Amino acid sequence: MVEVDNHGDASDFDIPSQCNCTKIRRAARRMTRLYDVCIAESGVKITQYSILGYLKHRGPKTMLQLADLLAMDRATIGHNLRPLERDGFVTIEVSKTDRRARIVTVTEKGLACVDAGRPGWDRAQAEIDRLVGINEAEVLRSMADDVAERLGKQQSF
Template sequence: MANDINIAAICNCTKIRRAQRHITRLYDTCLAESGAGVRATQFAILGLLKREGPKTMMELANMMTMDRATIGHNLRPLERDGLVRIEVSQSDRRARIVSVTDEGKKRIEIGRSGWERAQTEFEGLLGHEQAQSMRNMMDEVIGLSFSIN
């Protein structure tokens, strides 16, 4: 029909999610080859906790732009494998504090070569300036305040 639109071709959400899945496959493959035993999202969580220090689950969810259930889903295997520690907050018994363990820090170091390989591959194909521009644009997108939220 003449009125039909090609949603997959023009939908911002679809395009971003397709690109995200494509890039995630690259990073997951490179991390797996490094022997880190974590996936790209888990590696990002571990790196964030190492850099920023212990965070509540809500702080971590906000920093990762995830809801609390999704961050919990991502933390369970990390906790099970001893890569993060989740403890009840001393100041607010309802809050859980997440911190990276020494084993988690070791996995970051093990995975670093795989992560760097993925970064190099991606930037080599897209170009450093375009990759930086994309990261800046994604930061802008994350900062948008949609009226429906």
């Protein structure tokens, strides 16, 4: 629904109240803060914790595969991986089959980090479930995956 200002000009509406991106990013920032606080004892932020989780549950990935899984560009994934590599949570090696590709693998220290963060992550999940409802949280995750998948198929941007 387009809001009309006092002068009746329908082209001048309140963009933040209607913008899908603004609404999702606002919710994502608040959710990120919640998870970061809850997993602080692990020593990493939720983005890095997610990377470690992907590697734990899906095995070694190329930087490009990780970037795609997290909907990040290669520079951003590299920015998130550098401290994980520096602190010994992951290793990054040149692929044996494609010298251009870098393979990222979670280390024992990285697995321990995932384990250390799990109680906090569980608290964050429970808080989201409490605030929005268990079924709604499941719908939220499904919708987020669906939107990411659909937008990921767009080649025009």
